Amino acid sequence: MNARDDKQDGLRAAVSSYCARVGADPLLVQGAGGNASWKNGDTMWVKASGTWLGEAQRADIFVPVDLAHLRAAIAAGDLDVVPRALAGSSLRPSIETLMHALMPQSVVLHLHAVEVLAHLVRADFAAPAPASAPWCWVDYHKPGAALAGAIAARLREQPEAQIVFLQNHGVVIGGADVGEVEAILASLLACMRTEPLAPVAPAGAEASTMATLTTIPDEGIQQLALDPRLYKRLRKEWALCPDHVVFLGAEAACYADADSFVAAQTIGADARLAFIAGVGVYAAKDFGAARTAQLRCYYDILVRQPSDAVLTTLSMPQLAELLDWDAERYRLAMAR
Known part of the structure; x- marks a missing residue:
């Protein structure tokens, strides 16, 4: 050599x-x-x-x-x-x-x-x-x-x-x-570096029927549903980053309470990932480590925003070109 x-x-x-x-x-x-x-x-x-x-x-x-x-x-x-x-x-x-x-x-x-x-x-x-x-x-x-x-x-x-x-x-x-x-x-x-927001203590509420979903065991991710400041942002400022959209979709499935979630499932709503205000964040059992990592990243970004910060989200055309792309389908197929 x-x-x-x-x-x-x-x-x-x-x-x-x-x-x-x-x-x-x-x-x-x-x-x-x-x-x-x-x-x-x-x-x-x-x-x-x-x-x-x-x-x-x-x-x-x-x-x-x-x-x-x-x-x-x-x-x-x-x-x-x-x-x-x-x-x-x-x-x-x-x-x-x-x-x-x-x-x-x-x-x-x-x-x-x-x-x-x-x-x-x-x-x-x-x-x-x-x-x-x-x-x-x-x-x-x-x-x-x-x-x-x-x-x-x-x-x-x-x-x-x-x-x-x-x-x-x-x-x-x-x-x-x-x-x-x-x-x-x-x-x-x-x-x-930005100092993260202090977490909000859970209220102890629990959804009665989650069907095929399970609680994501990450205290930070749970804050997306428990903290009203973050819950408001995820409803309006979901599509922040390309990887986030590719792995988690173009919009967040938000529900005002557990009953609203249960009612939505009866009419065939996608139950892969759900944010139930004041209750928690739930995902399909095969949600996987790659998607969980992207969701945690989203929380980590939001928790570092000043209350008056205006965030830039990806536009509908930008979302469409990401979600209809063979290169990203390949990466998703390799995800675990």
């Missing part, structure tokens, strides 16, 4: 170790959300679609793709280019592979970090990014080619940017190595 191979093995180990650490923190990564990459000459290793960053040291979650091919397509203005996976991998490269190729840095991390998302969903977002890490802002676009095109346009204007804030979506950080990415993220989290 030559020195170059040793360096690449070291970089892979460093990226995998860091991904496992951030992937274990639900305030940074939720289920299969987020992705990471590193570059090695004309090859870029990127997280596979549907895999979990937290498993980076236990499973083979990275796919090598032809970086030279992607860069040639980008130079020609072809942002619909399909990444070429190398080495016969059976996994699909991340939906956001092109975003990683656009970033010039060696190591790139994309996270749906709650402390950052809590700001990115606000209509009056103002980035408190550290001066030592240049940043840029990109309006919401559908993940994939549309988002890559918007990022490409912004990076042409601000090629020095190491932080890319994605409205209602997340943050992208590029660095020369894992240490630089880690330092930038730590600085962002420190300056964007």
